[in-house]
Amino acid sequence: MTVARFWRKIPQRYNLIGTKCENCGTVFFPPRSLCPDCRRDGKIVDHHCSGRGKVVTYTVIRTASDQFSNLTPYVLAIIELEDGCRLTSQVICDPSEITFGMPVRSVFRVIAEDGPSGIIHYGTKFVPS
Amino acid sequence: MRDVAVIGIGCSKFGERWDTSFRELFVEAGTLAIEDAGIDGESIDALYVGNMSAGRFVEQEHIGALIADYAGLTRAGHTPATRVEAACASGGLAFRQAVLAVASGMEDIVVAAGVEKMTDAGDSTDVLAAAADREWEGFAGATFPGLYAMIATDYMHRYSLTREQLAMVAVKNHYHGSMNPISQFQNEITIDTVLRSTLVADPLRLFDCSPVSDGSAAVVVAPLEMARDFTDAPVTVIGTAQASDTIALHDRRDISTLDASVAAGNRVFERARVDRKDVDLVEVHDCFTIAEICAVEDLGFVKKGEAGMLYEEGQTYIGGDLPVNTSGGLKACGHPVGATGLKQVWEVVTQLRGEAGKRQVDGAEIGMTQNVGGSGATVVCHLFRRV
Numbered sequence: 001m002t003v004a005r006f007w008r009k010i011p012q013r014y015n016l017i018g019t020k021c022e023n024c025g026t027v028f029f030p031p032r033s034l035c036p037d038c039r040r041d042g043k044i045v046d047h048h049c050s051g052r053g054k055v056v057t058y059t060v061i062r063t064a065s066d067q068f069s070n071l072t073p074y075v076l077a078i079i080e081l082e083d084g085c086r087l088t089s090q091v092i093c094d095p096s097e098i099t100f101g102m103p104v105r106s107v108f109r110v111i112a113e114d115g116p117s118g119i120i121h122y123g124t125k126f127v128p129s
Numbered sequence: 130m131r132d133v134a135v136i137g138i139g140c141s142k143f144g145e146r147w148d149t150s151f152r153e154l155f156v157e158a159g160t161l162a163i164e165d166a167g168i169d170g171e172s173i174d175a176l177y178v179g180n181m182s183a184g185r186f187v188e189q190e191h192i193g194a195l196i197a198d199y200a201g202l203t204r205a206g207h208t209p210a211t212r213v214e215a216a217c218a219s220g221g222l223a224f225r226q227a228v229l230a231v232a233s234g235m236e237d238i239v240v241a242a243g244v245e246k247m248t249d250a251g252d253s254t255d256v257l258a259a260a261a262d263r264e265w266e267g268f269a270g271a272t273f274p275g276l277y278a279m280i281a282t283d284y285m286h287r288y289s290l291t292r293e294q295l296a297m298v299a300v301k302n303h304y305h306g307s308m309n310p311i312s313q314f315q316n317e318i319t320i321d322t323v324l325r326s327t328l329v330a331d332p333l334r335l336f337d338c339s340p341v342s343d344g345s346a347a348v349v350v351a352p353l354e355m356a357r358d359f360t361d362a363p364v365t366v367i368g369t370a371q372a373s374d375t376i377a378l379h380d381r382r383d384i385s386t387l388d389a390s391v392a393a394g395n396r397v398f399e400r401a402r403v404d405r406k407d408v409d410l411v412e413v414h415d416c417f418t419i420a421e422i423c424a425v426e427d428l429g430f431v432k433k434g435e436a437g438m439l440y441e442e443g444q445t446y447i448g449g450d451l452p453v454n455t456s457g458g459l460k461a462c463g464h465p466v467g468a469t470g471l472k473q474v475w476e477v478v479t480q481l482r483g484e485a486g487k488r489q490v491d492g493a494e495i496g497m498t499q500n501v502g503g504s505g506a507t508v509v510c511h512l513f514r515r516v
């Protein structure tokens with residue numbers, strides 16, 4: 001990922017800044033600039049998501065791409081935030097600990113070190129809460 | 130709209146083709162299809178090439194022109210050639226473009242081809258991850274097997290599917306593949322082979338995953354009314370459908386249902402005016418074992434959550450109620466991503482012509498293909514009938 005591509009989404013990646021459609025109330029994280037339900041009738045504003053949620057489904061990644069291979073095995077999950085939106089993230093816990101509906105909270109962590117662009121990527125991971 | 134028929138098919142050997150280049154691979158399948166149709170290059174009106182990621186796999190873009198050039202189509206006719214991309218559904222989508230071009234009356238004889246050269250890439254895991262959402266899945270460390278593993282985790286939590294039943298998908302596909310000369314793997318395996326293989330992304334193991342492959346496939350289509358001029362055994366395309374869904378798995382309505390597969394399946398059956406029970410064989414997109422389980426359910430052959438029993442009873446074998454992936458599927462036949470959708474067409478047409486040899490489904494009249502891009506963001510379905 002180039003520096004600009006990473007830097008562009010720093011508020012979203014670091015602080016879970018999503019968006020909200022004021023017309024229908026749906027919260028989007030990852031952020032969307034168009035509401036898929038209201039489309040042009042929607043009104044999109046920034047929305048600071050709660051860092052709390054629960055595990056919807058999960059896996060343990062044993063074989064990763066080169067960029068993440070130093071982290072294996074790691075827990076990857078789909079997490080539903082209190083705001084109702086879902087995202088994909090790593091959960092920092094022992095692979096045997098992860099369960100359905102497990103309550104988690106977000107933490108700020110290094111995501112991948114030294115990608116092809118040479119920058120360290122920070123972002124959100126989750127821990128059991 | 131005109132009725133469209135398949136008049137020629139060709140498929141290269143799938144596998145790790147270390148001695149063969151990207152363009153040579155294409156020429157292999159293309160030549161077979163042209164010979165099978167008994168046409169010459171000048172009569173081809175257009176070419177659609179399915180390819181996912183030559184840019185990343187072999188650092189080559191502008192694939193349409195390259196293929197037209199090395200297929201010898203740039204001399205007399207300067208034949209138009211268009212690359213079609215929808216990740217792992219690129220091949221099925223290229224076929225659909227060819228069918229639409231002929232159905233519309235715009236073109237008469239059109240070649241749809243698919244090609245992928247995967248073994249030249251260093252980090253194929255990362256290239257394939259580009260079929261998912263790079264910014265919000267890949268960035269978090271999601272791999273392609275990882276996404277399907279999360280589908281499997283969800284599915285097995287909610288429905289009664291045992292780890293053994295999941296393994297039966299791979300065992301059956303290897304058995305079918307052992308009877309297919311172009312198949313990457315020719316060996317039969319057991320449930321134990323799957324359960325003892327390395328974990329890739331829990332609960333999926335190495336033998337739940339389709340391999341990294343090189344290969345190509347090509348199909349020639351023409352208006353049905355012209356088809357008899359070229360072949361004694363034309364196969365009609367009785368339905369074509371395509372559907373889209375969210376690029377990211379986390380945004381789906383239901384983790385274990387590919388809604389795009391449901392939509393494309395419903396549309397194609399409606400358009401072809403045939404029932405599910407009339408289908409004699411189906412080639413589905415088993416990039417992972419769990420994907421085949423979801424496919425037979427989402428296409429409406431069995432209810433959600435009930436596929437496990439179908440495998441337990443052996444109904445998806447040749448000779449069963451619903452033979453699935455007689456080619457060996459992506460698991461055993463191999464999965465050169467851009468070529469897969471056209472290999473599926475190649476297999477169904479081979480079966481409907483009665484030319485499948487040891488793996489022939491007796492009396493096959495109607496066949497189906499289902500080609501999936503990403504974790505379900507694009508699905509392309511086709512139905513075929515022996516004329």
Ligand SMILES: [Zn+2]
Nearest residue numbers: 021024035038
């Ligand atoms: Zn809205």
